[in-house]
Amino acid sequence: MRWWPGLRRTDGALLTVLPALVATSVAAGDLAFVTNQSSSDLSVLDLDKRSETARIPVPGQPAGVAVSADRGWVFTVSPETKTLRKFDLATGAELNATVLDGGPIGIALAPDGGRVFVSDWYNARIWVLDAAAMTVETMLTTGSAPAGLVVAPDGSWLASADRDADQVSVFDLASLTLRHAIPVGTRPFGLAVAPDGRLFSADVGSNTVTVADPVSGAVLASIGVGERPYGIAFAQGAGFVTNQYADTVSVFDLDDLSVSATIAVGEYPEGIDVTSDGGMVVVANWFSNTVSLIDAKTRTVSGEIATGDGPRAFGRFIAPADGRTE
Amino acid sequence: MRPLRYLAIFVGIVLPAAVLAHGPTRQKVTLSAEVAAPPEEVWAVIGNFQDMSWHPAVFATTGSGGNDIDATRVLTLGAEGGPTISEVLYKHDDAAMSYSYRITDVLVEVLPVTNYSSHLTVKPAGDGKSLVEWRGAFYRGYPNNDPPPELNDEAAIAAVTGIYQAGLDALVARFATN
Numbered sequence: 001m002r003w004w005p006g007l008r009r010t011d012g013a014l015l016t017v018l019p020a021l022v023a024t025s026v027a028a029g030d031l032a033f034v035t036n037q038s039s040s041d042l043s044v045l046d047l048d049k050r051s052e053t054a055r056i057p058v059p060g061q062p063a064g065v066a067v068s069a070d071r072g073w074v075f076t077v078s079p080e081t082k083t084l085r086k087f088d089l090a091t092g093a094e095l096n097a098t099v100l101d102g103g104p105i106g107i108a109l110a111p112d113g114g115r116v117f118v119s120d121w122y123n124a125r126i127w128v129l130d131a132a133a134m135t136v137e138t139m140l141t142t143g144s145a146p147a148g149l150v151v152a153p154d155g156s157w158l159a160s161a162d163r164d165a166d167q168v169s170v171f172d173l174a175s176l177t178l179r180h181a182i183p184v185g186t187r188p189f190g191l192a193v194a195p196d197g198r199l200f201s202a203d204v205g206s207n208t209v210t211v212a213d214p215v216s217g218a219v220l221a222s223i224g225v226g227e228r229p230y231g232i233a234f235a236q237g238a239g240f241v242t243n244q245y246a247d248t249v250s251v252f253d254l255d256d257l258s259v260s261a262t263i264a265v266g267e268y269p270e271g272i273d274v275t276s277d278g279g280m281v282v283v284a285n286w287f288s289n290t291v292s293l294i295d296a297k298t299r300t301v302s303g304e305i306a307t308g309d310g311p312r313a314f315g316r317f318i319a320p321a322d323g324r325t326e
Numbered sequence: 327m328r329p330l331r332y333l334a335i336f337v338g339i340v341l342p343a344a345v346l347a348h349g350p351t352r353q354k355v356t357l358s359a360e361v362a363a364p365p366e367e368v369w370a371v372i373g374n375f376q377d378m379s380w381h382p383a384v385f386a387t388t389g390s391g392g393n394d395i396d397a398t399r400v401l402t403l404g405a406e407g408g409p410t411i412s413e414v415l416y417k418h419d420d421a422a423m424s425y426s427y428r429i430t431d432v433l434v435e436v437l438p439v440t441n442y443s444s445h446l447t448v449k450p451a452g453d454g455k456s457l458v459e460w461r462g463a464f465y466r467g468y469p470n471n472d473p474p475p476e477l478n479d480e481a482a483i484a485a486v487t488g489i490y491q492a493g494l495d496a497l498v499a500r501f502a503t504n
Contacts, residue, residue: 037351061351079350103350103471121350122470227416245416245428245443268463287354287463310354 029321030275031089032282033074034291035062036308042076043307044092045291047275047282047318050303056092058085063312064107064118065271067319071113073131074319077104084118086134089319098134100127107315108149108158110173119146119160126160128176138176142169148191148231148314150199157214161188161201168201170214180217184210190314192232194239194254202229202241209241211257221257225250231272231314233281235296240281242269249283249292251299261299265292271313276320284313348440348465353479355486358459359494363501365448365456369423372446372458372497375399375415380500381493393418393425409436416443423448437489438467439482458497460490 031053032045040061044054060078062085067074072089082104086096103122109115109131116131119142126140126149140158143165151158157179158171168188170180185203188210192200199214202225209229211221226243233240234254241250242265249269251261266285274281274296281294289311293303361368371380375393378384384401385408391397397415402408410432417426428443442464451457464486468477475481 038354063351105350245426286352287461310352 030277030280030318031321032273032291032313033065033067033089033317033319034271034284034307034311034313035065035076035317036289036310037061037063037286037312038310039308040078041308042074042087043311045282045305045307046321047280047293047305050293050305052305052307054092055308056087059083063314064105065313065315065317066107066109066116067316068109068113068131069276069319071131073109073113074317075107075109075116075131077107077118079103079105079121084116084129084134086131090321096134098129100136105314106147106149106160108151109316110151111153111155115173117149117151117158119149121145121147124162126158126171140169140171140176141178143167143181147189148201150191150193152193152197152214159191159193159199159214161191163187163189163204166203166205168199168210168212170199170217180214182210182212182217182219184212184219185222190229190231190242192234192239194234196254200232200239202232204228204230204244207243209239209252223252223257223259225252225259226262230270233272233274235274235278235281238296238299240272240274240283240294240296242272242283244268244270244286249281249294263294263299263301265294265301266290266304271311271315271317273313273316273318275318282318284311284317286310286312348469349473349479350471351479352441352463352465353483353486354461354463355483355490356459356461357487357490357494358457359498360451361456361458361497361501362454363456364454365423365450368456368458368497368501369420369448371500372448373420373423373425375418375425375427380496381489382496383489383492391415393420398430403436409433411437417445434467434477438477438485439464440467440469441465442486458494460494462486462490 030047034043042056060081062076062078064077102120105121106119118127143162145164146160148161168182172179184201185208186205188201190202199212201210209223226246228244230242230244249263266288268286269283271284283292290304295302378387386402389399401411412431424447426445444462447459449457466482
């Protein structure tokens with residue numbers, strides 16, 4: 001068992017009561033690692049206790065984040081100092097740092113934790129790094145201004161949202177070659193892969209979510225969502241999309257791709273992720289300095305947790321504290 | 327007439343070809359001021375998206391769409407023929423006394439920001455007074471690495487802060503002299 005130090009269960013009496021109170025929407029032991037860009041740190045949030053348990057300094061205004069529950073790592077990307085960092089998920093200790101000269105922004109990990117991918121906003125490429133050694137193995141060429149990245153659950157492909165090219169690039173990860181350049185909506189930023197394998201992009205400029213098949217490269221559908229969609233996560237058979245300017249989360253059903261709910265959250269919602277049990281969706285509210293906790297079944301906000309200044313949480317930022325996967 | 331703070335931002339530099347990308351770190355500014363009038367009176371002055379004459383830097387407001395979503399306005403700064411800022415309304419709530427808008431077109435020589443959005447809100451402050459809050463979110467004017475000083479994050483924050491402060495100061499003065 002690995003536990004965050006600040007989580008050590010010294011307050012046993014309280015904790016015997018709490019789970020009963022919040023049992024309907026708790027992912028036991030999940031932690032959220034929220035990059036706070038303005039205060040240059042990382043908030044570690046215990047989603048069980050609904051409180052911040054630690055604050056780790058991360059210089060250089062971090063935005064991108066990626067966790068590897070199996071390896072026990074959390075990576076951050078600081079664009080101001082062009083630095084990729086790796087922390088021990090359990091202790092918060094910094095394990096490694098490397099400078100990526102360019103405009104590092106988005107980040108994703110291979111499912112086996114072997115490789116980490118970082119997009120270069122300014123130079124239309126992706127750094128491919130060995131995640132353990134943090135050394136650059138190679139680079140992949142994308143369209144202009146790649147932002148969000150996502151890797152297939154089976155590790156077979158990597159996709160980048162090429163914001164200023166209005167496209168998503170899909171790379172074969174076995175051969176490290178471009179498989180498709182898929183035209184999507186205007187200025188895609190966040191990307192996510194649904195449990196059914198379909199690829200979704202949040203298109204900031206057209207207020208749409210584009211649905212594509214990463215294997216064939218076909219565009220399957222476009223979903224109208226709120227103003228300035230940013231990030232996407234999946235839970236309970238639905239997609240949850242943060243709408244930056246609308247201060248809402250749009251919920252669309254995966255079976256018919258229709259928007260079935262719109263949930264008011266904090267101001268400038270950005271990063272979004274789901275707990276390991278699929279019960280809770282967590283949204284970072286950049287202007288409000290909070291995360292909103294959404295019950296994925298009832299689609300209502302069940303709580304809020306304060307963070308540092310300017311939470312972005314751009315990437316997958318939730319991990320079980322004990323390192324297990326679902 | 328006080329000097330226009332943000333006209334002083336004019337820097338006369340030429341940017342490379344227009345690009346869509348923005349700087350790496352979005353900035354935020356929140357300023358507020360207590361105004362000696364009830365919220366309804368203050369909102370009556372500032373709540374109309376088509377009239378920004380309450381701000382000392384604004385010479386003229388022209389636009390269409392009233393206070394409906396997607397209404398537009400063009401602010402002319404300083405004097406006739408002065409630089410302009412084009413804006414679009416994306417939220418307006420008379421009950422909450424709040425509206426939100428974003429800039430659709432401005433030269434970074436006029437205002438050194440990109441991807442700018444803003445919210446103006448009037449809240450009750452007790453004793454017949456109001457709290458006016460003005461918030462902005464934006465990227466710096468220079469979209470790439472290593473910005474020149476006049477287009478860096480600090481310059482963007484200073485420019486927006488200057489605009490908000492001038493507007494709030496004018497509101498405080500306007501109601502104080504009533």
